[in-house]
Amino acid sequence: MPIVRRKKRNQRSEQAFGRPPGDERPAHGEIAKLAHGLWLERGGTHGRDREDWFRAEERLKAQGPSERDEAEDEEGLEGVD
Numbered sequence: 386m387p388i389v390r391r392k393k394r395n396q397r398s399e400q401a402f403g404r405p406p407g408d409e410r411p412a413h414g415e416i417a418k419l420a421h422g423l424w425l426e427r428g429g430t431h432g433r434d435r436e437d438w439f440r441a442e443e444r445l446k447a448q449g450p451s452e453r454d455e456a457e458d459e460e461g462l463e464g465v466d
Contacts, residue, residue, distance in 0.1 A: 419444060420437040
């Protein structure tokens with residue numbers, strides 16, 4: 386049986402969100418997740434999806450890649466004591 390090596394967490398998360406290593410732009414999945422949260426904060430009313438998308442994209446761009454990675458790591462620790 387061949388030995389399977391696990392990838393580091395950052396490599397897995399970059400692949401899961403579709404962001405190649407070294408790319409500083411927010412990935413589609415990151416934007417979608419935040420835009421969905423913004424939509425929920427507004428009460429789930431329809432008709433402002435583009436506004437939510439652009440707000441999410443701008444917020445993620447302002448954070449920068451290192452802050453996004455830290456936030457992603459913290460999300461993975463929720464519920465762990």
